[in-house]
């Protein structure tokens with residue numbers, strides 16, 4: 001039987017790279033997102049994946065969609081949003097948005113998935129997409145850092161409580177990935193573009209595929225004793241070489 005992998009934020013660049021990685025290994029993939037960019041339609045078809053619309057901030061939407069899926073072996077809580085702002089300028093709306101999606105969305109999706117996995121009693125794997133900034137303060141990023149820190153702690157608490165059900169929960173924490181939200185920022189922010197690689201000891205931005213491979217590893221039998229861990233895929237960025 002094919003493993004069934006469900007990925008939120010699957011219409012985004014990192015989420016879709018994860019979908020490709022799992023599909024290439026023979027999994028059936030369901031992509032969940034608020035929107036699927038139309039240019040992805042042929043690619044979704046090419047990897048044999050299916051798409052369902054969901055808003056991870058809406059419990060009814062999450063429960064209805066997750067409840068209607070086939071049995072889930074692997075779930076990746078990957079949907080995320082980023083709004084940069086100086087602490088002094090950060091609006092309550094931006095704070096709420098980032099917490100609603102990046103932390104609340106992880107809670108709602110993972111709870112719906114975990115309830116199904118526990119009922120089925122065959123274990124499973126959950127990965128939360130965190131960020132290197134979940135443990136490192138970063139200027140202009142108070143709400144993003146704090147929401148990712150919250151998501152990582154949700155994952156660790158889940159790992160603790162769900163281990164007795166054979167469910168492993170880990171965090172994949174990308175650095176600056178030349179894809180998705182960071183790629184969009186690189187295009188419009190010349191200072192960021194000029195300096196992005198400077199603090200990365202390995203000297204390169206990450207790729208979505210590198211994040212996807214780490215995610216697949218965390219969900220593989222090779223990682224059978226790993227739970228409650230954050231796997232950084234950041235080229236050493238959080239080591240702060242200056």
Ligand SMILES: NC(=O)c1ccc[n+]([C@@H]2O[C@H](COP(=O)([O-])OP(=O)(O)OC[C@H]3O[C@@H](n4cnc5c(N)ncnc54)[C@H](O)[C@@H]3O)[C@@H](O)[C@H]2O)c1
Pocket residue numbers: 008009010011012013014015032033034035054055056057078079080081082101105129130131132173174175176177178179180181182183
């Ligand atoms: N790109 C990077 O450098 C980087 C670095 C660290 C962490 N991350 C994290 O990786 C994940 C994927 O980001 P990405 O770079 O592919 O960005 P992206 O914008 O391409 O993808 C994010 C996806 O999340 C979806 N989404 C947002 N709000 C949603 C909601 N309420 N319900 C359902 N889906 C929703 C968006 O529609 C989008 O498709 C995010 O959690 C992000 O925080 C990205």
